[in-house]
Amino acid sequence: MPFDAANLFPILPEIAILVTASVVLVLDLYLKEKDKDINHTLTLIGLLVAIGLTGAVGGGDARVVFDGNVVRDGLTDLLRGAILVVSLLAFVYARPWLKDRGLFVGEFYVLGLFAILGMLIMVSANSFLTIYLGLELQALSLYALVAFDRDSKKGAEAAMKYFVLGALGSGMLLYGVSMIYGATGSIEFGPVAQAVAEQGMDNKVLVFGVVFLVIGVGFKFGAVPFHMWVPDIYEGAPTPAVLLLGSAPKIAAFALAIRMLVDGLEAIQPDWQGMLLILAVLSMGLGNLVAIAQTNIKRMLAYSTISHVGFIFLGLLAGSAQGYASAMFYAIVYAVMSTGAFGILLILSRKGFDAENLDDLKGLNDRDSWYAAMMALVMFSMAGVPPTVGFMAKLLVLESVVRIDLVWLALVAVAFSIIGAFYYLRVVKVIYFDKPDPDMPVLTTSGGVRFAMSLNGLSLLALGLFPATLLSWCQSVFV
Amino acid sequence: MGFEKFLFYVFATITLVAAGMVITRRNPVHAVLYLVLAFISSAALWILLEAEFLGIVLVLVYVGAVMVLFLFVVMMLDVDIATLRAGFIRYLPIGALIAVVLALEIFLIVGPANFGLQQFPAPAPAAPGVSNTEELGLLLYTLYVYPFEIAAVILLVAIVAAIRLTLRRRSDTKYMDPAQQVRVKKGPDRIRIVKMPSERAAVPAVAASAAPQESTE
Numbered sequence: 001m002p003f004d005a006a007n008l009f010p011i012l013p014e015i016a017i018l019v020t021a022s023v024v025l026v027l028d029l030y031l032k033e034k035d036k037d038i039n040h041t042l043t044l045i046g047l048l049v050a051i052g053l054t055g056a057v058g059g060g061d062a063r064v065v066f067d068g069n070v071v072r073d074g075l076t077d078l079l080r081g082a083i084l085v086v087s088l089l090a091f092v093y094a095r096p097w098l099k100d101r102g103l104f105v106g107e108f109y110v111l112g113l114f115a116i117l118g119m120l121i122m123v124s125a126n127s128f129l130t131i132y133l134g135l136e137l138q139a140l141s142l143y144a145l146v147a148f149d150r151d152s153k154k155g156a157e158a159a160m161k162y163f164v165l166g167a168l169g170s171g172m173l174l175y176g177v178s179m180i181y182g183a184t185g186s187i188e189f190g191p192v193a194q195a196v197a198e199q200g201m202d203n204k205v206l207v208f209g210v211v212f213l214v215i216g217v218g219f220k221f222g223a224v225p226f227h228m229w230v231p232d233i234y235e236g237a238p239t240p241a242v243l244l245l246g247s248a249p250k251i252a253a254f255a256l257a258i259r260m261l262v263d264g265l266e267a268i269q270p271d272w273q274g275m276l277l278i279l280a281v282l283s284m285g286l287g288n289l290v291a292i293a294q295t296n297i298k299r300m301l302a303y304s305t306i307s308h309v310g311f312i313f314l315g316l317l318a319g320s321a322q323g324y325a326s327a328m329f330y331a332i333v334y335a336v337m338s339t340g341a342f343g344i345l346l347i348l349s350r351k352g353f354d355a356e357n358l359d360d361l362k363g364l365n366d367r368d369s370w371y372a373a374m375m376a377l378v379m380f381s382m383a384g385v386p387p388t389v390g391f392m393a394k395l396l397v398l399e400s401v402v403r404i405d406l407v408w409l410a411l412v413a414v415a416f417s418i419i420g421a422f423y424y425l426r427v428v429k430v431i432y433f434d435k436p437d438p439d440m441p442v443l444t445t446s447g448g449v450r451f452a453m454s455l456n457g458l459s460l461l462a463l464g465l466f467p468a469t470l471l472s473w474c475q476s477v478f479v
Numbered sequence: 480m481g482f483e484k485f486l487f488y489v490f491a492t493i494t495l496v497a498a499g500m501v502i503t504r505r506n507p508v509h510a511v512l513y514l515v516l517a518f519i520s521s522a523a524l525w526i527l528l529e530a531e532f533l534g535i536v537l538v539l540v541y542v543g544a545v546m547v548l549f550l551f552v553v554m555m556l557d558v559d560i561a562t563l564r565a566g567f568i569r570y571l572p573i574g575a576l577i578a579v580v581l582a583l584e585i586f587l588i589v590g591p592a593n594f595g596l597q598q599f600p601a602p603a604p605a606a607p608g609v610s611n612t613e614e615l616g617l618l619l620y621t622l623y624v625y626p627f628e629i630a631a632v633i634l635l636v637a638i639v640a641a642i643r644l645t646l647r648r649r650s651d652t653k654y655m656d657p658a659q660q661v662r663v664k665k666g667p668d669r670i671r672i673v674k675m676p677s678e679r680a681a682v683p684a685v686a687a688s689a690a691p692q693e694s695t696e
Contacts, residue, residue: 003624011625018632025639066625107643114636121629133629140633144640150647182594208588 007065010072012057013050013080014120020046021113028106036104040095043109047088047116054080064126068188071126074477075328079123079255082332083248086339087116090247092452093343094240096445100351103149103238111148112244115141119252122259128177128187131259132170135220138252139166145241146233158236165229169219176212179205180264189263196267207271213260214275220253221309224282234302239354242298243342246305247335250312254331257316262324269319276317277409283310284413288420298356300423301341304382307420308334314413315397321478323400328474330393333381333463337390340378340456347371347445347453361427363436368443370450372431374457381460383424384417389463396471487527493520507553515546529604532611 008015023046024039031038054077062073091112098104118138125131143166147159181187183205184195196206215226222230234242261272287307294300312334315327348355348364355361365372381390394417398410463470497517504510518541525534605611619627663669 067622069623069625105643107639110639111636111643114632114639117632127626129623129626130629133626133633137629137633137636140636140640144636144643147644150644179588204588205593208584 009057010063010065010076011070011124012053013084014117014124016046016050016053017113017117017120020049021110021117024106024113025110028110031106036106039106039109040091043091043113044088046113047084047091050120051081051084051088054084064190068190069127069130070124071189072124074473075255075258076124078328078473078477079251079332080120082335083116083119083123083251086248086251086335087112087244089339089343089452089456090240090243092448093339093346094243096449097238097240097346097349100349101149108145108148108240111141111144114138115145115244116248119248119255122252123255125255125259126189126263128180128189128192128260128264131256132174132177134252135173135256136170138249139170142241142245142249145244146237148241149238152236152238154236155238158233161229162233162237165219169216169226172212172219173216176209176214176216179209179212183209189259192264193266196265200267206265206268210261210265210268210272211275213265214272214279217253217257217260218279220256221250221312222306223279223309223313224286224306227283227286227306230306231299231302234298234305235296235356239298239342239346239349239356243339243346246301246342247339250305250309250338251331251335254312254328258324258328261316266319273317273319276313280310280313280317281409281412283307283313284416285310288416291420291423294423295358296356297345297358297361297427300358301338304420304424305334305338307416308382310416311394311397311413314401314409318400318404320400320403321475322403323397324478325471325474326393326396326400328477329467329471330397332470332474333389333393333460336456336459336463337378337381340374340453340460341382343449343453343456344371344375344378347443347449350441358427358430361430362434363440364431366436367440371443371445371453374453375431376428377457377460379424379427381464383421385421387461387464389460389467392464392467392471483527487524490520490523490527493517494524507558508550511546511550511553514549515542518542518546530611532615 020042024042027042028036028039057072058077058080062071064071091109094108095104098108115138118134118136118141121134121137122131125134143159143163146162147156149155177187180192183199183203184192186192186195199206217223218226234246237245261269265272284307287303287305287310291300291303291307294303308330312327312330315323315325315330317323318326345355348360361375364375377388381388384390384394386392394413398413401407401410401413494517497513497520500513501510501517504513518537522534522537522542525531525537
């Protein structure tokens with residue numbers, strides 16, 4: 001069959017990222033130590049081009065290309081944009097940290113870009129095969145990034161745990177896919193959805209497969225009881241790697257859940273609703289309760305991730321267009337918040353010192369009041385305090401749960417998020433009311449980092465005050 | 480029971496036993512060898528399913544290349560089995576429980592009730608002229624060209640990651656630069672004649688005889 005070059009248009013952003021990664025990979029060989037900044041500039045240009053291309057090829061009706069392997073629809077456009085913007089911020093924050101530690105090498109950018117490529121492939125996947133390959137591409141790059149600091153024993157340990165548990169999660173996912181293939185005879189989401197609608201819940205094989213799919217999704221999200229890897233990896237991995245794996249991959253994981261459970265298996269929604277319900281309650285409970293006991297802020301943020309995943313699941317399990325839209329809104333907002341939080345940790349780190357304990361934030365207000373304000377915004381947003389966007393996100397998710405008459409679930413979620421507010425506000429207290437250590441050096445950052453962080457922090461406030469645009473985009477995806 | 484069915488059960492049993500041995504052997508080299516056996520018998524199963532090309536590739540790539548590499552690594556590394564097995568008994572009950580539950584579920588679902596010949600009638604055997612390899616190649620480069628390219632990128636990432644994690648330049652390794660070596664020309668580059676005044680031979684002899692005396696004292 002002849003190949004139509006028009007197939008390539010919808011995947012132009014992916015092509016741009018792949019080309020950038022390859023150029024950086026080769027160019028890095030010829031760059032002298034002092035010219036390594038070119039890698040950074042090229043990466044940022046590549047990401048900007050990809051953002052532009054996402055806008056250029058986006059919009060309009062959904063289009064399936066590459067014989068049903070790729071789809072470009074509203075979900076693809078919005079999530080692509082979010083992933084690219086968040087990753088752009090992450091690369092800007094990471095540069096000074098890498099430079100201080102002699103890790104400012106091309107491979108960081110190459111692996112980071114490949115991880116982003118994997119995420120883009122996931123959000124535009126239209127078959128189980130494509131989405132699985134995208135997931136593996138992303139995961140493999142992230143494993144390597146976690147082990148990036150070769151002299152760090154903790155990093156190596158974290159990478160090992162991540163690798164083994166990640167492989168286990170992928171294995172579960174694949175087993176589930178094989179069952180679904182057995183039950184429906186296809187791996188493309190459209191035909192799978194048709195077959196599922198015909199057979200419904202009578203087919204035990206299908207339900208059996210869904211169990212494994214949900215376990216796989218749970219692993220990739222880090223939902224309780226598949227959360228064991230999250231705290232150790234957040235603590236052990238170098239902070240720039242945590243920044244990359246804790247932000248945009250959550251958006252990609254959301255795409256994974258939506259594509260598989262909603263695009264493919266929406267007909268048996270009552271089945272996976274119950275499973276997600278258990279995961280959601282456990283995640284919100286354990287995440288919020290255990291985070292209180294943490295003194296290491298990276299570990300605390302890891303448990304906070306787990307609790308936020310619970311909230312994203314609440315929106316998903318509602319099974320309504322409004323629920324999916326609110327979960328999507330939450331996932332995007334969460335990625336922006338976590339980028340901001342880890343960005344601040346990178347800013348506070350300097351040569352020979354990594355900010356990872358709560359005490360390291362002491363008196364941040366006296367040292368740099370602007371960054372203190374930004375961190376406070378991020379924390380308020382994570383806690384869900386109005387007028388920040390975190391409040392809007394939580395409210396929307398709760399609304400979708402109340403609409404399907406699960407009021408008790410909404411009450412549980414509110415209770416846990418009140419408990420969770422304690423540890424977020426403790427960070428704010430440490431920043432504003434504790435005195436800094438007198439021997440702390442002056443905080444110096446480049447203009448680019450300051451600009452990016454201001455954008456990041458203020459966007460949380462702006463989105464909270466004017467959520468209509470992003471929200472209407474999210475809603476237009478699921479009509 | 481046809482001969483084919485008999486062969487299937489033989490190879491399936493070998494695969495299961497070998498896989499069980501992989502995770503229970505104390506000696507890692509034995510475990511790897513059992514894994515090789517498991518791969519070979521699975522390849523035989525695939526060939527029974529008329530997937531000859533895949534079966535041969537499994538033997539060539541996995542057994543021939545990957546597992547041999549594995550064997551090298553296992554033999555070269557000093558793997559301490561005692562620490563590896565430290566928590567074995569402690570975690571056995573929960574591990575066994577999960578394994579039993581999973582196995583039960585799988586037996587209940589993946590059986591003749593759901594995957595019997597009624598649901599999945601046996602496909603007609605392929606005509607003698609059909610080339611497995613050709614069919615696979617056609618599909619791979621047309622319908623599945625996009626996943627195929629992604630798989631290529633994943634392999635590239637594996638190369639980059641492996642090099643990043645293992646390649647380090649040591650300052651204390653001595654090495655020669657072949658590019659410089661071949662540039663050497665006849666003449667002053669190769670030999671330098673140094674003029675020195677002649678010295679008396681007796682002096683080093685005294686020093687040499689003095690040194691062992693010191694060490695014996």
